[in-house]
Amino acid sequence: MIHRRVLHDIERALGRQAAVALLGVRQAGKTTLALDIARRTDAIYLDLQTRPDRAKLSDPRLFLEQHEDRLVILDEVHRVPELFSELRGLIDRGRRHGRRTGRFLVLGSAAVELLRQAGESLAGRIEFVSLTPLDVLEVAADRRAAISLWVRGGLPDSFLASSDDDSFAFRTNFIRTYLERDVAEFVPSRLPTETLGRLWTMLAHWQGGLLRASELARSLAINTATVGRYIDSLTSLFILRRLPPFVANVRKRLVKSPKIYVRDSGLVHALLRIGDFDTLAGHPVSGASWEGFVIENLLAAAPPGSGASFYRTAAGAEMDLVLELPGCAKPWAFEIKRGLAPRPSRGLRSALEDLRPERTFVVYGGEERYPLRPGVEAIGVRPMAELLAGLRAPAPDGG
Known part of the structure; x- marks a missing residue:
């Protein structure tokens, strides 16, 4: 176990x-x-x-x-x-x-x-x-295991499946069960299963994008209130995460819409019919999927009571994740990159001037930790999760 x-x-x-x-x-x-x-x-x-x-x-x-x-x-x-x-x-x-x-x-x-x-x-x-799905601190001791966790997601039966095909079949059945039974149990007015399936698929394509319920409603030929009700329900069922914008006292026009993520990366890939790493690596959703995967793992590791948001201005300043940690006067800031040779973006440099965070990290697909520029470190997802987990109050047995 x-x-x-x-x-x-x-x-x-x-x-x-x-x-x-x-x-x-x-x-x-x-x-x-x-x-x-x-x-x-x-x-x-x-x-x-x-x-x-x-x-x-x-x-x-x-x-x-x-x-x-x-x-x-x-x-x-x-x-x-x-x-x-x-x-x-x-x-x-x-x-x-x-x-x-x-x-x-x-x-x-x-x-x-x-x-x-x-x-x-x-x-x-x-x-x-x-209880979140499995995270990198529980099952990903090296980069290969972290990649497997990203591709398959953290639902235990999916991650531990004997093959990628079995993992994909589990997630496909999981989605079908939710569409046909579980969502109907908790949502007062039910969309046809086909329409709800299209909504899920659109949300997977939209991974990490700004939530625009009116555009989703128009594409599905339903009203905006219905889309909003289903977004609320899927958030309550831990399927979706709405990441709110960070509120900063700056004289710039801030993005006010939340970003939307399907929380388990394996479900993103199943919805888009992505069955293995090779297919995922060349897919347009790859970068957004990695971003959502990193965010979920960092939030699972962060101390209870941490506040999570993102930062974006109309002028292009951007930070993928801003964490307000208990006991820290200033937030920690994160840019997320999938590649093995990360570089701070221009949006990050502009956001640093606005946010002036206590610490800043570029979380990337590698394992080494090293400085990118003064005050900005490159770090892998597991070491970053370990760093955040170390801020938690110690367990009674010291664990």
Whole structure:
């Protein structure tokens, strides 16, 4: 089993709070991680997607009170929304008995819906932890592994597949399942599957571009509000990332639209029918795909509470990623290059004058780390992720 770095975050959260919600895209490994926790802690595991486990909670108070001294893991908890109000009463009664922490671990794949349900019933009683797909610190010890992770993406079954063909088949089926079942479950008004598939494909072509919902709507012959609603839903389901523009106090006209990314690079490639590295290397989306891949890995490594954005002016000053890190007075700035011989762009040099960041990096496709100019370093994606991960508070065991 691949060690997931988020395990330390879950353990710390369970030591602080009665309930912890583990959120992340489907197939990212939430259930595998939860079952590992259950084995090591003698926890009760219930999969609420199955009828037998839902039946055990026909009277949730009766069942859960019998296990007050054990961690209870509730998978697919959004399928039983009425359970949250019961959990609140159980948590409050447990507190009166001295059982204040580590009561419930709930798993969900829809951030907004779970946050709404939990926020209404468990305010002050729950902590949220995010599980991303596999990242370079977990599986990419060298450049070859990092390239494989970029091509296949971080969904474990895709990355660990025995061949590129098997990996591609997994991702194709994953997309089909989302289109036909999962999105319909969380989006109030449903587009035809064919139209929604075209939207996903357009977003993959648009990788790293400014979000222009009106242009997407016009191409799909639907209204802008519908596109916006689906963008919101896909963001909530951890499929998309909207990267907002950095707000700077400069006398320049700033780009105000967010940039849009399909978060898992493997899904980008499956949507565009890119099955291997050789095909990807010559495809027009290659640079934007690498940019999104690097951004996701750096954000997975960055300390909790970090703020992420990009910077762009109408005059051409640009920074691909701006990170506002806890405890840092000035942001860190990143330009992302796919090649092995990066050079700072003119847009980066202009952006440095505006942002005056604390540190600036050009994250590129190689492994060496070296200065490009005063105050700007070239660095590979894994060393950069290691540097950011080192800023996190140490885990209890020093990990």
